[in-house]
Amino acid sequence: MSCHKLTVPPPKIVDREFVKPLLCGPGPSDVWPSVAQALTKPILSPICDELFKASDDIRAGLQYVFQTRSNLVLALSGSGHTGMETIISNLVGPGETLLIASRGIWDQRAFIMANRYGIKTETVTIPMDMTFTPAQLEPALKKYRPTALFITHGDSSTGTVQNLEGLGDLCHKYGTLLLVDTVVSLVAVPFFMDEWGVDAVYTSTQKAFSGPAGISPVAFSARAEQKIKTRKHDPPFYFDIKLLAQQWNCYGNTRAYHHTISPPLFWALRCCLQEISKETLPATWARHAASTAYFHKRLRENTFGFLIPKPEDRLATVTTVVLPKGYDYLEFVKYMRAKHNILIFAGLGPTAGKALRVGIMGVNSTIKVVDAVVDAMVDTLVALKKSSL
Amino acid sequence: MSCHKLTVPPPKIVDREFVKPLLCGPGPSDVWPSVAQALTKPILSPICDELFKASDDIRAGLQYVFQTRSNLVLALSGSGHTGMETIISNLVGPGETLLIASRGIWDQRAFIMANRYGIKTETVTIPMDMTFTPAQLEPALKKYRPTALFITHGDSSTGTVQNLEGLGDLCHKYGTLLLVDTVVSLVAVPFFMDEWGVDAVYTSTQKAFSGPAGISPVAFSARAEQKIKTRKHDPPFYFDIKLLAQQWNCYGNTRAYHHTISPPLFWALRCCLQEISKETLPATWARHAASTAYFHKRLRENTFGFLIPKPEDRLATVTTVVLPKGYDYLEFVKYMRAKHNILIFAGLGPTAGKALRVGIMGVNSTIKVVDAVVDAMVDTLVALKKSSL
Structure with a gap:
């Protein structure tokens, strides 16, 4: 190999000072002081007992913050957008219908994502400074009988919070799964996954969790789990909840390797959940x-x-x-x-x-x-x- | 909201002591001592000038480690598996053919991924303790005229390193793009993207880079870029290089928001590239x-x-x-x-x-x-x- 010459020289990467705003x-958002320490915990292999135990801590913490007794709770190795793409691609197959409750920019992203999977999309739109009433959604649920309804709880583009009470029952009446984005609401605003009949929910760590971005909690109801078990399509490998559930030991019997989880983000999420559990x-x-x-x-x-x-x-x-x-x-x-x-x-x-x-x-x-x-x-x-x- | 009662109590998340192996x-692998400091740099918004400048540093460092003058060089927000899924889903459309050079476990993953996208897969298999000669690959290239060939440079399941010299020319002779996994080889073993005619390559940070997992460098040749521009299919939103190139300012004219990059991993990758550039x-x-x-x-x-x-x-x-x-x-x-x-x-x-x-x-x-x-x-x-x- 010594005959090869470098054609690209090494860059000079110089540190620049800045004062954190x-x-x-x-x-x-800014992070818990304890997060800095968590980020620098020793790197470990993803198949060590230490990380297995810590992943159980994370799942217990996530069941608490989502207020769910579902076992299908874990964290994705990606930004909040992986949460959105994961719940859509796992739960709605090509040719099936996703109904999108549109009032901001994130539901438009859901629309773009869904179309990439050959999912039929239908939209109910209201003015961006409003939130939905059940009466605004029921006609579309009745008409399209969609596989799922996508709605954001908090919308960071408009600054609104959607009342979700009763929406699960309404969706289930039409055989529809309720998918909720809580990226900018969870932990700051009451949310009760089980009580409200939410079937799939995701959030992110860099908002009210006060952690770093890059690891995204997600949870699925028994209804959603049933759909995942019986679906005829496969989502992308990286987003496949069937495989991820095995890595995260959701059923208490597997620790199958799927991908290498980032240890610093893993410890940081655990640290956030520790802080939130302590505060309650x-x-x-x-x-x-x-x-x-x-x-x-x-x-x-x-x-x-x-x-x-x-x-x-x-x-x-x-x-x-x-x-x-x-x-x-x-x-x-x-x-x-x-x-x-x-x-x-x-x-x-x-x-x-x-x-x-x-x-x-x-x-x-x-x-x-x-x-x-x-x-x-x-x-x-x-x-x-x-x-x- | 005060009428709601918590049904899931807060878990007790207790720290356990362990001695890092x-x-x-x-x-x-273990990380550079400087990585710990990089991980705890202040969190910043992904659309701050400070992160824009640092992202330019990262791209320059990646051009160096890949030895490429291509502009389409960036880091994905996910594990090494996102690199594999990104290059396949961006470059090979449904119904097109991916030829897989199979000698370990990672090419089997490529096979599983490709099938999920409706890509036709063909495989050339050799004993797992060997590496390929061009003569073993040419008949399949000739027969299938595949859109792309997938091959691993280093294979961590078998401990082999594949000689890649001449393989780019061989692929291009049949109109095939050369896709290479360098997860466990880059920086440790000579690699020359441009000289060897590699069209898409990815690596990860937790091997010879000595950084934390979770952010995965990727690079595309002009040939690959042309395919991305003219393709008729869309990959998953999170993996779409067209959109990511705009976020990473690959063409010097956009800083479009696509997803929230994880600041600790971003600084850690930059730190690794700084160390590697210093060592040369x-x-x-x-x-x-x-x-x-x-x-x-x-x-x-x-x-x-x-x-x-x-x-x-x-x-x-x-x-x-x-x-x-x-x-x-x-x-x-x-x-x-x-x-x-x-x-x-x-x-x-x-x-x-x-x-x-x-x-x-x-x-x-x-x-x-x-x-x-x-x-x-x-x-x-x-x-x-x-x-x-």
């Missing part, structure tokens, strides 16, 4: 509700508006904030980072140019962070006044 | 060659055998070691962990019950580690003699 966008769900829900109520009160006092008209539709984690007339949203976001080193986002998809997206969640769901963010927003409002009006 | 299996490829290749030559010399001196008959077929990273008659492979592996806290593996797939798999790679590719491993193996040979013979 306060992460108050729709995600990722009722306490974290109450903390998010209190911080957000205080945040909204301070926004109102300072001439900021809300994109979402009904207070009960507003998401506890991500608030879509309307600026007074004449302000430019991207300029506002840039100034917040440049002057205050606070990262907030402008609108996305249907809310682009119409709102800021400010995230108060996870470890940042505190009165102190809310005050820092609102004080900076008020300063930015003053600073940009002349240039914009 | 020396990782000398076929992967994962010729130096790391020479280090692996020297450690392995010394390892094999010590094995021969101590009555161990080699599963792979031809020395030139033996992989520098993973050696398949044959024990004297009467020893049980699983018992040997267990004793090595229990007594010496060294993790080695038994055979897998075609080598199960026939060999140990010992990995000397990445930061562990040193004379010191080789001595520790062989000394422990010799002790194990003695200790288990009475019970086994």
